[in-house]
Amino acid sequence: MSQAIRSLKGKPQTPSTYIKVQGPRVVQYWESEATRPKSFQGASDEGQSILSQCSKSQLQHILHHPFRSPEEIRREQWERVRELVTLAYRDIPVYREKYQSVGFSPDMLQSWQDFEALPVITKEELLAAFPEGCVNPRWSVDELFSTRSFGTSGKTLHIKVDMEAIIKDTLQGVRQFWMQSGLKHRASHRTAMIYTVPWWFDTVGDDFPSVFISGLIPAAQIIDILNDLKPEVISCYPTTLKSLLPYVAQWDRSQLYVAVVHSEGSTPKERQQWAQILGVPVLDEYSSEEATRIALELPCGHYHVCDDAVYLEVLEANSLHPVPDGQWGRAVVTNLLNEAMPFIRYVQGDYVRRPEKPEPCLIGWSQLASLEGRMNDSFINKEGRIVPAGSVLDIVYRWMHDGGLYLEDFEMIQKACDRIDVILRPLKQTSVEKIRSSREHLQDLLQTSLGHPVQVSITVPEVFPRQPGKRRLIKRAFAL
Template identity: 30%
Template sequence: MNKFHSSEIIQGSQLESVRLTAIKKLAQQAFKPRTDNYNLQGDALESWSKNADSMGRFLSQERAEIKKFQLAKIRSLVDNAYKNVPFYRELYGACGYEEGGISSFSDFEQLPIVNKGLLSSFDARMIVNDPEALELANTSRTSGSSGKPFTIYSDDDDIVLDHLQVMRFYNSCLQRPLQKHDWIYMLHHSGLAFSSLHGMYRTFQLPDLLPSTPLGEHLMLLRPKLLVTLPSYLPLILKHKAEVKMSGVEAILTNSESSTQLERSYYSQALGLPVFDEYSSEEVGLIATQCAHGQYHAIEDGVYLEVVNADVRGYGNVVCTDLNNELMPLIRFDHGDVARQKLEPERCACGSDCTTLYEINGRRDDAFRTREYHLVPSASILAAVDDILVTPDRTLEAFRLTQKSAETIELMTRYVGAPHKKMEEILLQLKERLSCLFGYSIELLHREVDALPEQKSYKRRSIVREWELN
């Protein structure tokens, strides 16, 4: 077996400095997905070797060809869901749908829109096309930014396709094919499905970036070509500007948190490197990726994207249909995010003729701040909650974290059964994780509620900052 994990990269006598030992300890906290196994890596490598070129050409096809492909996928997806998934059988049957009823996108857009709240109210066997496959299915359980836990089921084919689409995005950011020996360096709580493909296209992951992390020293050692990060970490990365440049990093990619083009342009100029953003979700995977001209283009061999109920400025709700996940179909799925779509059909200067978004305003959590008023990344806080509360516990129905002061955070929860551990253990583990992110010890209060208080927001937020620096 020829696999690489983050912890294996920090070894050898020349790396046993105190500073790089800190990197090793942090890297060992990264979650290793069950998909990261030799056989599935091999499937992904074989598929990439065969299909990388055609995948690269797909997104620059004529728009008519892209839409022809999508409509065929949608017809098959809807009919299969209607026949094999009890939830969709009931939902579409109530609308008068009959098998073969999709002959145009207009037909498709008459189907009901679904969301996480609706799907999570049904037993898992009701929302998949093969209940017998659930035991072996790949799962991810996330709260997103809504505070409502939700489990996604997928098969191996979906995992491989999603990974290959990510690799294609890496190629576009580099403006060249990713080489087998190139490293990807991830400053992110959520890693890729595979740490490498049989030792090629390797990734190194740090789940968090702290002010004391010797990032520049390690970049000089590993010399990655791509740096994938939360936008919140860009100020810390800038402190290692010289090493970032000297190590050979060619591009920086951001995801998981909202950031503005003005912010990314500032750090791009300051670091002397292009910064590209991606729009993705735990439920669907890649939705749209940013090109060198600042436009977000939908990944149209993986998702059918709609912006519905747009206001006078063109902002509407993002509705996605996952074209890859046949085990648990997500058809006309409302993410709760808001975006503005480019309506005039026009090929971008980058060569893409895909659906284009001007701007995405999603994942609007209130970022926490330290007593020095430094930002604590929302995505890292959500990752801590997912790891400690959400993933291991199916009885957690909803939660919210509220920052009351520089040192005090309140956790509100609603359980529909007994928690998976004693609450004292859960709170201690979460307090330690949050204190690490803040850089000092915080006080964690807990309150069990019958229902989370409603908020004046276009979607429920799970992270709220009530404290302001005087």
């Protein structure tokens, strides 16, 4: 792998240097050599070859899945849900105890009603059970892929994923862009992923190349990179996309046919406005680390639930009984891919609504009418440049990833342009000293994004402060 250090053409007040890392299959752009994680590793050669083989044997089936009949899809889901419940009861203590406590055993699972009567599981329960109580003993923890989830709560759940699930997820990712592009996506087409850390696979064999661009790189420089790459697809946070719009006149979008936004809330109206400015559709992806893809906004105009990745239920917030179609409820998901750390009737927490009457569509996947967005504040630098909330979220993820930090609760507040307060509670395996000693890295990451020095102070209170209403992890304490 060779590295080329590139100097920036950007404005003098943002003196940062992004770097390009290039290998035979890999193209990655990191915000700076100094802050780039030295430990990040993609999938092994063996993994690459398994993915290539699976692509040959499974991709057709995966591409065809959304066009099956709703009945066929439902039948397939039922088989998978039964397998997962049986597996969880047999191998995963947190589920076995939960199911035994209500007198349930897998032979009693005869209908969807039986499944929907099973107790739900929450993030807190999985946090308490991690790792022995919730990771499948079929694998040693070290041989599994790791990811983590903040969600809307600020509590960080560490998630272990098996290779087969990652491979299916990767191939379903190919299908996602194929569907969201209106079936334009081809094996030679390039995707730019502006995000926290790269996905484990940068290609599928030699096909579907995806280029990682660190979300910490300032917007003007991201535009330079995109002009070099000319990707057909970009995928990023909505706030990242928003930060690119002022540069639209300098941005060569001749190859681009779709922009996908995810992880944060954006309204249909905002996406339409951005689509008008960009001249290509801007479509939403509703996903979570726990569930992978939950629903996709597709060119037919509907949100369709990815019914081979998740089984989605919409339940009343307190009673956890199913709500009638057309009414808002909490998303409760069963991940149909991951056997290493199963999520079965997991309370995702977002509010979603099924349509009262689904519109007729060629796509057999079930539909969502709407979902409630996840909102965070953007930061602002001394020159008045906006650093999107997505970038700030990336900084937090990167800080935890690079420093191996395990946090229970977290909040970051920009008090002034150059002053940032962090309030957090570490999990027991992370000492307060470890947090304090990695403060400088957080400061460097923030400085790279803001373009000037910042002072970071970290507070570790005994009890995490609670506020009423919807939690924001990233806040700005002053107006624009």
